[in-house]
Amino acid sequence: MQSASKESFELKTLGGCGIAVVKTCYRCGSLFSASKGRVCSVCRKPRVTGRTSPVSRHLSFREKQIANLVSQAKLNKEIASELHLTEGTIKEYLNRIFRKLEVKNRTQLAIWAVRNLESAALTCTNAF
Numbered sequence: 001m002q003s004a005s006k007e008s009f010e011l012k013t014l015g016g017c018g019i020a021v022v023k024t025c026y027r028c029g030s031l032f033s034a035s036k037g038r039v040c041s042v043c044r045k046p047r048v049t050g051r052t053s054p055v056s057r058h059l060s061f062r063e064k065q066i067a068n069l070v071s072q073a074k075l076n077k078e079i080a081s082e083l084h085l086t087e088g089t090i091k092e093y094l095n096r097i098f099r100k101l102e103v104k105n106r107t108q109l110a111i112w113a114v115r116n117l118e119s120a121a122l123t124c125t126n127a128f
Contacts, residue, residue: 057100064117066093070106071113 022033025040032040059067062083069079076090083090094106103109 059097059100063093063097063100066090067097067109067113068117070094071110071117073110 022031023038024030025032025043026038027043028040030040030042034040037044065083066079069082074082076087076094079085080087080090094109097109098104101109101112103112
């Protein structure tokens with residue numbers, strides 16, 4: 001009888017109704033029964049990351065610039081060109097802004113920017 005490695009352990013038994021397969025989880029090494037997949041159901045669940053401090057809702061100058069350009073209905077490519085950044089960097093900034101403001105998409109960000117950034121700009125211009 002051949003010895004199987006931990007990752008490839010598989011036991012097939014013929015039952016009255018079908019085939020039962022027992023495998024070793026690729027991530028944690030525990031045994032589980034499944035017809036497909038290499039990972040048990042516990043390892044499939046997303047890991048919960050406990051943040052110690054809440055995300056700051058304060059946007060940096062660059063994040064405010066990007067939010068303002070999004071409210072002007074500019075594409076990532078146009079924003080990147082205007083700010084001399086790559087599209088990937090713009091996507092990273094947008095994801096960070098979405099998390100900070102707890103918005104789900106560009107439309108919600110544009111609404112937030114019109115409500116908050118416009119009033120801040122008016123306040124600054126009236127102060128001079």
